[in-house]
Amino acid sequence: MFMGEFHHTIDxxxxxxxxxxxxxxxGTEFVLTRGMDNxxxxxPLSEWEQLEEKLKQLPLAKKDARAFVRFFYSAAVQCTPDKQGRIMIxxxxxxxxxxxxxxxxxxVSNRIEIWSQEKWASFSEEAEENFDDIAENMLDFDF
Structure with a gap:
């Protein structure tokens, strides 16, 4: 499980x-791809493989499903950190x-997310302001 927030600089x-x-x-190899919210x-490869199985089940005849899969896979890349723990984005x-x-x-549970400092600050501020409403809407998901 992944949790926490870490600040680093891209070189x-x-x-x-x-x-x-x-x-x-x-692990020693993992997958990066486009995420939602920019x-x-x-x-991890094990999570990627589970996600891949779900994506294979999407109906090819549905335009949105095809578009999502294309967008998601077209930028996917397998990464291996170097000895200093860096990855090439x-x-x-x-x-x-x-x-x-x-x-x-x-x-974020089964994945990590990489954000620009500016976008994360904006997202965090908005989520914090609306946290009570967001929490209330989670009831719709049987949370």
Missing amino acids: TKNRLIVPAKFREAL CIFGY PQVLSTHASLEKECVLIG
């Missing part, structure tokens, strides 16, 4: 340090997430 070669706590759970999702992903310098890595 000029698009390398980013993955916190040791996350590296342990991600962040990057990172999955491909340009397509760093552009998608607007990564420039300051980044935030967060743990």
